[in-house]
Amino acid sequence: MKQLMKTLATAALAVSVALPMAAADYTMRLSHGDNENNPTHKGALKFEELVEKYSDGRIDVQIFPSNQLGSEQEVAQALRMGSIESEILYTGNLVPLAPSVGVMMLPYAFTSNEEAHAAMDALTGPLNERLPKEAGVRALGFFEKGFRVLTNGEREVNSLEDLQGLKIRVSKNNIAIETFKSWGLDPIPMAWSEVFPALQQGVIDGQENPYTTAISSKFYEVQKYITEVHYLIWSGPIIVSERFYQGLPEDLQEALDKAGREAADYERAVSAEETEAAKKELVELGMVLTGAPVDEEKWQSAAKALWPQFAPDIGGAEWLEEATQIMNDAIA
Numbered sequence: 001m002k003q004l005m006k007t008l009a010t011a012a013l014a015v016s017v018a019l020p021m022a023a024a025d026y027t028m029r030l031s032h033g034d035n036e037n038n039p040t041h042k043g044a045l046k047f048e049e050l051v052e053k054y055s056d057g058r059i060d061v062q063i064f065p066s067n068q069l070g071s072e073q074e075v076a077q078a079l080r081m082g083s084i085e086s087e088i089l090y091t092g093n094l095v096p097l098a099p100s101v102g103v104m105m106l107p108y109a110f111t112s113n114e115e116a117h118a119a120m121d122a123l124t125g126p127l128n129e130r131l132p133k134e135a136g137v138r139a140l141g142f143f144e145k146g147f148r149v150l151t152n153g154e155r156e157v158n159s160l161e162d163l164q165g166l167k168i169r170v171s172k173n174n175i176a177i178e179t180f181k182s183w184g185l186d187p188i189p190m191a192w193s194e195v196f197p198a199l200q201q202g203v204i205d206g207q208e209n210p211y212t213t214a215i216s217s218k219f220y221e222v223q224k225y226i227t228e229v230h231y232l233i234w235s236g237p238i239i240v241s242e243r244f245y246q247g248l249p250e251d252l253q254e255a256l257d258k259a260g261r262e263a264a265d266y267e268r269a270v271s272a273e274e275t276e277a278a279k280k281e282l283v284e285l286g287m288v289l290t291g292a293p294v295d296e297e298k299w300q301s302a303a304k305a306l307w308p309q310f311a312p313d314i315g316g317a318e319w320l321e322e323a324t325q326i327m328n329d330a331i332a
């Protein structure tokens, strides 16, 4: 009798675990580090809509903006374990865990948003041969928010000389750090969630992120000057835990792949529109937009000379060569 009770109890527990909590078969938490006014969030909402549509409601996407589940790098680590299912993050914040994605970060690799789109789309497949092994994640598509621009509260930066001595925050990856070093600075790597208070308290003088982020994160309240450095486009993959993905039936994997590609196209269009609007608004809010530095060629040649040195940080020389070829073919 005792044994029968035990067996029944175990069976009841198994049923309660196997039964879906809601109408959907799967719940997919989606974390990102931006607030709800940023193009990232608008792209996330589109992704949610598309996943739910293409999966016929079998996957329920729940979005957590503003680093609610942890910093971008912490959440990426949780994806590896399968304890969070998905995330949209800045490529630079993924590189320490998944070096191969760093090819998207080579300074001055792209001269336009269109070039970046072609390269990202061509690289997604080859990257998915590598990212599951490196970081237990795969990319479903890449968001893009335009060139990262340098903001600071101290002075107009029109040249490398003007830049000297400023305390600039960069994301925690070697490419950003070394690039700023090549321009004569000692940059300050810092988690994204800490940037606004650090600007407010004067711990740092400036940072670099897209125009739309200067609006959504209210940098105009604590920064005055913007320089278009053009060294790097903000790209950010929608990543999904490989454990979660491999646990899905094939039709739902396809639903995620399709939703990821389409959400990326949507976000890129939203971002392009909002970037233009952001430039106007920032001027109205009192910021000084100085355009590109007068000596941009010097910035370029210093940073581009580092490419071979970055190979160990971004998956090795062989991958750098292969990825550069893929990007060049896509852009041509």
Ligand code: MLT
Pocket: 033, 034, 089, 090, 093, 170, 171, 191, 192, 208, 209, 213, 234
């Ligand atoms: C960063 O600077 O860490 C990122 O660009 C922030 C973001 O994900 O938007």
